[in-house]
Structures are given as C-alpha cells and as structure tokens.
Amino acid sequence: MIARNTLEALAQRPLSFLSSSWPWRSLGYLLSSAAMGACVAGLGGLLYLLWDVLGPLAVVVLLAVAVVVAWGVSRYELWRLRLVMTVPSADADEQPARPLWSRLKERLRAAGGAREIGYGLLALLVLWWTDLGITLVSLGIPLFLMSAPFQPTASFAVGWAGVLTGMVLLPIAAYPIAAWAGVRAAMAIAVLDPRDSELTQVMESRARLVDAFEVERRRIERDLHDGAQQRLVTLSMKLGLAELDLPPDSLAAQQVREARSQAKQALKELRELIHNIHPQVLTDRGLEPAVQDIAGRSVVPVEVDIVLPERLFAQVESTAYFVVCEALANVAKHSKATRAWVRGRLGDGKLVVEIRDDGVGGADTEAGTGLIGITDRLAVLNGRMFLYSPVGGPTVLRVEIPCNH
C-alpha cells in the first residue's frame, strides 16, 4: 500500500513504516507547534507591557491582537499539513501536498470566517502544548532510559539494561507521535475544509452504457480500418495511374496530382485516427511504449515513468491508455502547462496511473465529456479516478484499475 498520509502509513508493516519518512515528518509536524507556543508567549509579553500603559483596557487590545494571531495560526496549520500528507502519487512518498493545501487556503480566504479564528484560538490555547507534550512523553521515556549509563547512581548492568530498553522503546515512540500527528491533521482538515477533505473521488456506475460504447467503438474502428482506409488506398493508387496517362504539364495532371496529395493526407489522418482508437504498439508491446508514443507527440513535454513487471489484461491496458490520451489531450488543450508527467506502477493488485501537469488547474468533471468518459470506462473495471485541480494549478489525475479480472 502506498501511504498518502500519516494515518495510512501507520497501517503499513512496521518495517516499512519505520524506514519511511513518515515518523520524521510526524515529529517535525508536532515540533512545529512550538511556533504557536512562541505566539502565546508573545501575547503574554504584550499583555505585560500594555498593562502598565492601558491598565485593564490592555485585555481588550490583547483580544483583538489574539484574533489576528489566531487567523494567522489557522493559515500556518494549513501550510504545515504538507508535512503529514502527500498528493496521491504512484509511488512518490515525498511529494508535498501542495494541491490540497493551496485548495484549502483558497477556501480559507474565501470563507474569511469565525471557524478559522476559532480553530486558531483552540490551537493557541490547547493544541500546541498537547502536541509538544505527547512528543516529549513519547521520546522522553526512551531517551531517559538510554541516558542511564551517564547517571552517577546507576550500576553498569542497570545502565546497559536502560540503554537496551530505551533502544527498543525508541522506534515504538514513532507510533504515538505519528498517530497524534495524523489525528491533528485530520482535525485541521475537518474544521477548515469540512466539505470534501481530501480527494474528489468520482466513481459512478455506468457499466451498461460503457459496454454499449465499447461495442460501438470497436465497430467504428473495424469499419474505418476495413472500409474507409482501403477505399482511400485504392483511390490514391487510381489517381496515381491516371496521372501517368496525362501529359505532365497539363492542367488536368496538376489537378490529379493535387487530388492525390489530398487523398494521401486524408489517409494519413485516418491512420492516425485508427491509431488513436487502439494503437498497434499497445497490442504488440504494451502500455509503456504506447504511452511513450503519445507522449512523444504531445506539444507539452511529457516525462513518462511507467514501470510494470508484466503485461496486463488487454482491457486494463487499453483503459489506462485511453486515460493517458484524454489527460494529455486536456493538458495540451486547457492547462497552459510547461511540463507534464505520467507515472504508472502496479501494486496491491492495482494499476495506478497518474498524470500531472504544472498548469493552471481548474479541471472540472462537469465541464466536458472527457473526464466523465474516463470515469465511465473505469466503472466497467471497478476502477476509480481521483482529481486534484485547484484553480491556479497544478492538476493531478490519478486512476486506479484493479488488475485481477
């Protein structure tokens, strides 16, 4: 399982969890609460200074300042969420949660509300010292035990028993720290973005419709291949023959030449169309080369990183291919991106493909037929689509397709 936040990381096998960056990120997250403690100390100092000048009125001034500070604290809470969350990614463990927090920030700005100030006050009054307290207790016990040999009263045996116990307890301390960091982050999101906290999961069952669509798609592909394409080839050949029978400099020869070049162009476009419906390279060589092929044609530079240990079921491959085609078409049409990335991995019996761009964001499943088409196709295979696309960018489209069909 690829963890996207601290709580998911906790569910991993102990070795994976402990060797990942999550315990450290959680620790950093909780320690960064010290900044709120500094704010509280600052407010206390301010009260002390103002009291001499203003007397009891200083409390009113302090409350006004505290409201502004609480607002700032809410923003800080959002900013530091990146420490304990990532953008869903095929295997990127280290990606910061920029889309999420920038989206949250946007909402915070738009909401301008009491909830944020209330949460900021709560953080100032209670949460920061709870964070530091839990960290202190979790780390303090093993570290204290490990310092046993340096304590003058401890015998040699007791000292080393302390070190050993401390060394066993130290990794265990990562669990309460990560668990509390996860709960704190979930709490911040629940308060600051109660509607849809993490991902917009778009998953609808349109299986019947898509089945019909799939049948129709195959028919069109076959008709184009066997019908229109063959006719164009014949037409082009016949025009070539007709051209040979005409005097080379005559007007008729020139027109036939033109007609032939147009027939060739139409044939080229038709081949491309058929290729896009189901490219030969996908059938012959699989997903990675097929995606490399479309990435190579994209106007926006695309980096492809697909690593699959084996060929997948044809339907899974063609669905993933369709997703990448549509996503890259969207990148070219709408994103104004300068770069895009496609990543693909197989894990947990699922193919995970992620298409990311550094463009302007704002993708909306309701605004066209492409993204909805992706969910339709995924529905047939019990797959899921996740979309992150805050206004201002970037856009991340992630699909998960079960492979055990």
Ligand SMILES: Nc1ncnc2c1ncn2[C@@H]1O[C@H](COP(=O)(O)OP(=O)(O)OP(=O)(O)O)[C@@H](O)[C@H]1O
């Ligand atoms: N990568 C992206 N960056 C920015 N905006 C996007 C991106 N992808 C999609 N969008 C926005 O989301 C809308 C919906 O995309 P969708 O693919 O469903 O429709 P479309 O591309 O407009 O039309 P169609 O795919 O049906 O030809 C787009 O109109 C566009 O405004």
Ligand SMILES: [Mg+2]
């Ligand atoms: Mg589209």
